Amino acid sequence: MVAILASLRSPEGKVLVKGFYDGVRPLSDEERADIARVPFDEKEFFAGVGVSEGFGEPGYSTLERLWARPTLEINGIWGGFQGEGTKTVLPAEAHAKITCRLVPDQEPEQVLDAIEAHIRAHTPPGVTVRITKFPGSAPAYLMSRDHPILAKAAQALREVYGQEAVYTRTGGTLPVAAMVKSILKTDFIFFSFGDPDNQVHAPNEFFRLESLDKGARSYVRLINSLA
Structure with missing residues (x-):
């Protein structure tokens, strides 16, 4: 098992599964510049995750690794x-x-198949491998x-927060976004108003009322700009 994993x-940290990076869209210079402009204390981040x-x-x-590159963990x-x-029993x-x-x-599905092929190709002689694929996968969006709506969203946030918006990506799981794009053939936009210290998905997760208020006002401005 250890050898397979x-x-x-x-x-160095690169995934060695053949075909894993097939189709991965490279970051443009503009996207890399956007990410570099995001305020980020790397030492503080590392300390926070231990x-x-x-x-x-x-x-x-x-x-860039967090927001724009695929992972296998x-x-x-x-x-x-x-x-x-x-x-002393093996x-x-x-x-x-x-x-x-x-x-x-x-x-x-292509990534799952590539990982399965890699595992079977690297299984030591005499070892039997059983692979279970769980449901719930979704393409990224x-x-x-x-896109013109991003400029309108940035304007709405600028009016509410009083400062320029920055463009980022995120590694969250929101399958509905890809579903909207696939079924309705239209793009999907949503805001997030959580703060980095909100302990998302943790037992002590919380959300500030101030953020709720700013979120509501931002959506109103965005909808009005599209009317």
Whole structure:
């Protein structure tokens, strides 16, 4: 199991699955400049997630890796004796859970098939592998940087917050965005008004009333600008 998992990525952080990066849309110079303009304290970020320094695909900044590059991660691994002390018995089986965060133009099923092919090709002799594909995958969604509604959204935010908006990407999971694009053949825009310290998805998650108020006013301005 350890050998199979280690084969998925190079020591430098690049995913080694053949075909994994097929279709990945490269960042334009304008997009990289947008990301570089986002206020970001890298040392503070690393301290917040409990690491001393960053690691990942070479050639990209921390924010570019977070927002615009695909990932393949091991979410869990277990096997063998789990109790206190030791037992000198070789485990008969081991398990791991793997997920991926995809980016625009990657096809989920194609990526799943590529990972399965890689695992089977790197399975040691005498070992049997069983792969379970869980439902729930979705393609990534990205609106064109020059879409006119983005300028209107930026104007609405500027009026509410009193400062210029910055353009970013994010690694969130919102399958409905790609569904709207696929079924209705139209782009999809939404605002997010959470703050970095809101502890999203944590037991102590919270949301400020001030943010709720600004969110409502921003949507009103955006809708009025489209009327």
